[in-house]
């Protein structure tokens with residue numbers, strides 16, 4: 655299987671239940687072994703995240719392959735080339751490194767002189783880390799150009815921050831992990847599910863908290879209704895960031911009920927044209943007062959979680975074949 659499909663499984667015993675056939679439709683019943691694996695989420699030995707929940711909503715079988723059978727995709731990329739994933743990693747880790755000295759402190763306009771001086775070295779180190787520490791690869795044509803694009807994006811973000819300063823850096827990606835507890839019913843028993851959330855940055859100014867997520871892709875900033883996030887026929891990759899930010903907002907609000915905040919999606923590609931990064935649901939800006947949105951999201955989330963942990967509901971393939979186009983598991987699934 656490994657050779658033919660570019661996939662590796664850490665848990666090959668599950669492969670007997672997959673029984674893949676080309677052009678086949680199938681469901682995966684929740685065997686005792688699978689229920690045992692799901693139990694780890696109920697015991698909080700393993701944590702769900704916005705990303706794994708999105709995978710489940712997109713396609714339950716895909717969730718099974720990825721998180722229960724733990725079939726991993728072998729890297730398809732060139733170890734020495736900056737692809738989209740590495741691009742995102744380099745941007746995120748560089749921003750974190752540059753602002754790290756200011757966690758818990760007020761960052762002033764003058765501080766950015768030093769921050770700017772560090773861009774070259776911080777990006778260089780992040781590039782090397784992603785390119786297996788190959789100095790030669792880091793200096794090669796396309797990688798050099800891509801590194802310069804990342805530096806340009808960072809400069810754009812810093813220019814905006816200079817205008818916004820002074821402000822306080824409350825937390826960065828790895829400084830605080832905010833977990834959310836959601837109560838669901840499994841076999842009529844109440845269970846508490848912990849969901850992991852990692853905010854790229856939280857900052858504070860004039861009684862206003864900003865929960866910021868940096869995006870290097872083509873993420874949407876608006877949707878018409880919460881339905882679009884929980885319906886496998888409507889969900890798209892570009893909407894996943896909104897799902898993540900509503901979830902993070904709910905979790906942040908629970909941890910800090912008296913704070914006013916705004917979740918923002920700051921996109922590298924459009925930061926100059928749209929420096930605000932506000933998220934809109936049905937044309938209304940998302941912020942700490944969006945109680946209806948949070949309530950509606952939680953109802954849908956609870957239903958999704960209860961379905962995931964329901965032993966009688968098998969993992970089924972999505973009926974939305976658009977989601978299969980770029981699925982890493984299409985070779986073993988055979989849906990398209």
Ligand code: SF4
Pocket residue numbers: 712713714715716719971972975977978981982983984987988989990
């Ligand atoms: S190919 Fe389609 S049906 Fe199969 S796991 Fe991927 S998304 Fe699901």
